[in-house]
Amino acid sequence: MRICVIGAGYVGLVSAACFAEMGNRVSCVERDPGRVARLASGQSPIYEPGLDAMLQAHLASGQLSFTDQLDEGIKQAGVIFVAVGTPSGEDGSADLSHVLKVADELGLLLEHECLVVNKSTVPVGTAERVAQRINNRLSARGKGIVITLASNPEFLKEGSAIEDFMRPDRVIVGCDVPLGHDILRRLYAPFLRNHERLLCMGLRAAEFSKYAANAFLATKISFINEMASLCARLNVDIEDVRRGIGSDKRIGTHFIYAGCGYGGSCFPKDVRALIRCAEQEGMEPGILRAVEARNALQKTLLFQALREHFTGYWQGRVVAIWGLAFKPGTDDLREAPSIVLLDALLAVGVRVQACDPVATPALAERYGAAISSGQLRLSTSPYSVVEGADALMLVTEWKQFRQPDFARIRGLMRMPVLFDGRNIYDAQHLAEQGFLYRGIGRPALGHCKASAA
């Protein structure tokens, strides 16, 4: 098929590369000419494992191309995917300006019948608004062509986006006429060869399913985090409780890890948008509000624990942070818990030495002043950032942080204190290694003696 994907971000770029991988001819339209130039040279502007190699292969084969010209991108495309951002607006609702702008532009440029598929996460009723805007402009131009609208929300996860796209748990296709279901069933058939998991429904149900999925996952996280806070008061280890409840099939093992809060480009904004949607419908979204409030609190816990540990005395302190991206496997810093911690530490005048395997360039862009003043030092080496530190905060559980050389770390730190924001370490083992260990919802273990260094 000939496909156009509008928006070369985490979703658009991965979708375009994966559709090309299955032999489709894909043109990806991106409004940022800098991004287009980078992409045309085979370099991904975002970090996603395996993406660079796919881009290079399909640019070379001619299956994939990039442009900043919408008219060029949509030429001959039978299916046009819209994968532009839908960030939070000021009141928390989804800001649809990018989606609606694309609709207007399509209405002004389309010359042929096609299926327009919305992949961006959008509130119920958006596809109808998009159709109306396209059709208004087509009629004004005297074009009698039929445009069919479909909703195909995306469920990929940053860090394993290609794998998720190539082998999806399910593909949801919303359309109010059979044509959309038929076209997308054909397009997705190679991705679903071993299991029939294409779920067809109406436009509005598809749009809502995406929000409900993200809100449910966020709820699981906030629930376990609330349990963790109670565990901390009751001298119970939340990790034992997690194992205890996760073995129940009705609960399951996923998304019940206590930690320093969820971030990213989806959960926070999608929970907010759903809250706003409920308010607009005159409904009180009590659960969603609690989920959001708990998450905001959770993001402050590491700083609170550190303040308690230093008894509010910050002068001359050096703090190391491991992991800045909102989760492992990505360079995405949107709403990352690390940002809340970093801002709080910089505000009290602490010196921060932070490490992340891929997100330091993105962080450097935001914290230029702190870097220039010497208050913040960034590195990709976990050992260099713990040198002379009074505490190490594990914020993002990248694989390279899972089994470090603790004896070496102990020797490098001024005070061997470890705050484990993702509960990935064995508390007992760390205490035996001479660390003071504190996790989320776990009893503190160990004593802290200054290292000989």
Ligand SMILES: NC(=O)c1ccc[n+]([C@@H]2O[C@H](COP(=O)([O-])OP(=O)(O)OC[C@H]3O[C@@H](n4cnc5c(N)ncnc54)[C@H](O)[C@@H]3O)[C@@H](O)[C@H]2O)c1
């Ligand atoms: N990031 C994820 O993990 C993820 C997962 C599932 C769904 N989603 C949803 O998918 C949508 C896209 O998310 P993302 O993370 O890929 O966003 P993103 O911000 O990474 O990318 C959006 C891209 O669209 C481009 N763009 C905006 N307006 C444009 C226009 N008029 N023409 C061409 N390009 C334009 C931007 O320049 C940007 O490169 C959002 O609605 C998001 O909620 C994201």
